[in-house]
Amino acid sequence: MGHAAEAIRLFRAALSADPKRSETWQAIAELMEAAGNPSDAAAAWTRAAECAPADTTPWLRLADLHRDRGQPEAAAHAIRRARQRAPHRPELARLEVEALRDAGLAEKAHNTLLQAIQQHPGSVDLHLMAAEDYADLGRRDDCLRHMDCAVAADPHHTIARSRRANYYVQSRRLDDAEADITVILAHTPDSPHARLQAARVALLRGELDRSRAMLDALLDADLPLTPANRGHALLYRAEIHGKQGRLAEEWADLTHGQATLAQPQLDRGEDGSRYLQTVARRTAILTPGSAFRRAVESMPTQPPAGSALEDHPPVFMFGFPRSGTTLAERILGAHPALTATDELNLLGAVFDSIVKDCNSAYTEALSDAQVRHLRQVFANKAVRAGFDPRRTRLIDKNPLNFVFIDIVRRVFPDAPVLMILRDPRDCVWSAFRQAFEPNPALVMSRSLHHTATLYRAVLDLWQVGRTLPGMALTEVHYEHLVEDFEAGARQLVAAAGEPWDDAVLQFHRTLGNAFVRTPSFAAVGQKVNRRRLGRWKRHANMMSEVTDILAPYVDTLGVQAVAPSLME
Numbered sequence: 001m002g003h004a005a006e007a008i009r010l011f012r013a014a015l016s017a018d019p020k021r022s023e024t025w026q027a028i029a030e031l032m033e034a035a036g037n038p039s040d041a042a043a044a045w046t047r048a049a050e051c052a053p054a055d056t057t058p059w060l061r062l063a064d065l066h067r068d069r070g071q072p073e074a075a076a077h078a079i080r081r082a083r084q085r086a087p088h089r090p091e092l093a094r095l096e097v098e099a100l101r102d103a104g105l106a107e108k109a110h111n112t113l114l115q116a117i118q119q120h121p122g123s124v125d126l127h128l129m130a131a132e133d134y135a136d137l138g139r140r141d142d143c144l145r146h147m148d149c150a151v152a153a154d155p156h157h158t159i160a161r162s163r164r165a166n167y168y169v170q171s172r173r174l175d176d177a178e179a180d181i182t183v184i185l186a187h188t189p190d191s192p193h194a195r196l197q198a199a200r201v202a203l204l205r206g207e208l209d210r211s212r213a214m215l216d217a218l219l220d221a222d223l224p225l226t227p228a229n230r231g232h233a234l235l236y237r238a239e240i241h242g243k244q245g246r247l248a249e250e251w252a253d254l255t256h257g258q259a260t261l262a263q264p265q266l267d268r269g270e271d272g273s274r275y276l277q278t279v280a281r282r283t284a285i286l287t288p289g290s291a292f293r294r295a296v297e298s299m300p301t302q303p304p305a306g307s308a309l310e311d312h313p314p315v316f317m318f319g320f321p322r323s324g325t326t327l328a329e330r331i332l333g334a335h336p337a338l339t340a341t342d343e344l345n346l347l348g349a350v351f352d353s354i355v356k357d358c359n360s361a362y363t364e365a366l367s368d369a370q371v372r373h374l375r376q377v378f379a380n381k382a383v384r385a386g387f388d389p390r391r392t393r394l395i396d397k398n399p400l401n402f403v404f405i406d407i408v409r410r411v412f413p414d415a416p417v418l419m420i421l422r423d424p425r426d427c428v429w430s431a432f433r434q435a436f437e438p439n440p441a442l443v444m445s446r447s448l449h450h451t452a453t454l455y456r457a458v459l460d461l462w463q464v465g466r467t468l469p470g471m472a473l474t475e476v477h478y479e480h481l482v483e484d485f486e487a488g489a490r491q492l493v494a495a496a497g498e499p500w501d502d503a504v505l506q507f508h509r510t511l512g513n514a515f516v517r518t519p520s521f522a523a524v525g526q527k528v529n530r531r532r533l534g535r536w537k538r539h540a541n542m543m544s545e546v547t548d549i550l551a552p553y554v555d556t557l558g559v560q561a562v563a564p565s566l567m568e
Contacts (some may be wrong), residue, residue: 021051025045026045026048026058038069042062045058045061045062046058049062056092059078059079060095072103079092090120090123090125090126093116093120094126097109097116110133113126117130124154127146127160128146128163131150137344138342139386144167147160150164156183158194161183165177166197169200174204178198190221192218196218196229199211199215199236203236211236219234227263228261230257231262233257235257237257238250255447261446264438265443270440272443272454275444275454276454279457279458285363286468296470299470301414302413307372307375308379312391312393313414313415314389314394315395315415315416316347316401316412317395318398318401318417318420319422320400320458322431323420324420324478325399325420331492332493333507334507335501335504337393337501338392338498339395340397341395344396347396350378350411351404353373358370358373371410378411378412402417402461403461405462405465405471406468416474417474418474418495421478424459426534428451429448429539430532432445432448441454448543456550472497476488476491476492479533479566480562
């Protein structure tokens, strides 16, 4: 850009002759961007857009500039101006919605999306975005409706049918899932993801040999498998090996599969260490002698007057992944006064609002006005998800959220807290076997050692968190539900603060084809049984590498300590 000054002089001369020439303003904007002058570039792109009312390019380039500068809301505004010039282009609506999401304006993004769908009812991409929105909100019927619209708009759209097939699998509608997969494979026989889905359906049907043959063929084929597809294929095959007694092969596929799933996160430097640091910091917050522990002694045990959900406080359910939280939530959700929300993570909206609206205030520094606001945030997310928290009490189950138990104590002092505990060996082994969605904590499930390390860290936190005064806290052992289901169910209902109802005993009959997003979806509609106890024992030699890590909790939470009758 050594000739930038001469170029600007020439552009100015051109503008003096024709000040409304858009091409000249666009050239100036590009020159300003290259010179590192984003403000001048933005002004030039705006002038270029004003000089060419029918051209979307200047507005879209301005949007790119705002996005690069970390200004997603301004980018969304520029894209909206481009849409006004080209209302026939649904892809511009998609870009605007994405920018609004990036700006944290979820509700505005959703409303913009619905308006765009009215304008472009045949847009597959917009319907898939709406399905994604409704899935995040837990509104499964609306999610399926938009996936149906996407498939109707383009019956051979691989992504639309694939996502719908996955929905059907999670809802245990295997025939419907297989029908969608068959259509995909008829049109795209080498689709790795569709072949993986077909193998998964066969596995869920109990067709182990057929599923294994499909997985072997997929893993041996010369196809471009993503780490996610390869990792899932290995974990599905590991499950088959385990069911058929090939323990060495099971272990080999488990270790390879988990490492493969985690690799993209590891490549980004996300190895779980930051999450463990967060756990350590929060453990310090909960430890006697901290500022929070001094303040909690005088914290009220009821919410501020006028708070949302005063008459219908939620029930919080926590536990290490694979401890039985999904089962416990479904049992409680069968009670007519309680509603399961299937890891909608309503509490997560509170965490986000503390950062965004409360300037990341320390928990003990939250004012009554802020507590009222945070409870309303929780209620608003529930309403957007289709629940009415004024008519039913919601069960907010998200296992590792107990790391933030201090926030629950301050914002929801009236809410019962249920901690689901299970033999640590069963917990860790089961968690290691799962194909969890990648996140900062569960990247630790990439190896048995890391899974046990995560368990130890968060259970150490819980040992101090459980001693907080002023909480309606109940610890429930998974083994007690297995040992005497009705007694365990009665404990859950009493802990939630509700009178007994016999409907709870029939929880498995009320699920039907309900969507379950957790890895427990295939078993959650079954009666409670002993088959899932002690599965780690088949791999006792492998589990020996984490014996020292888990030892303190095996002594106190192991089945031999909490339900010795199950050892018989």
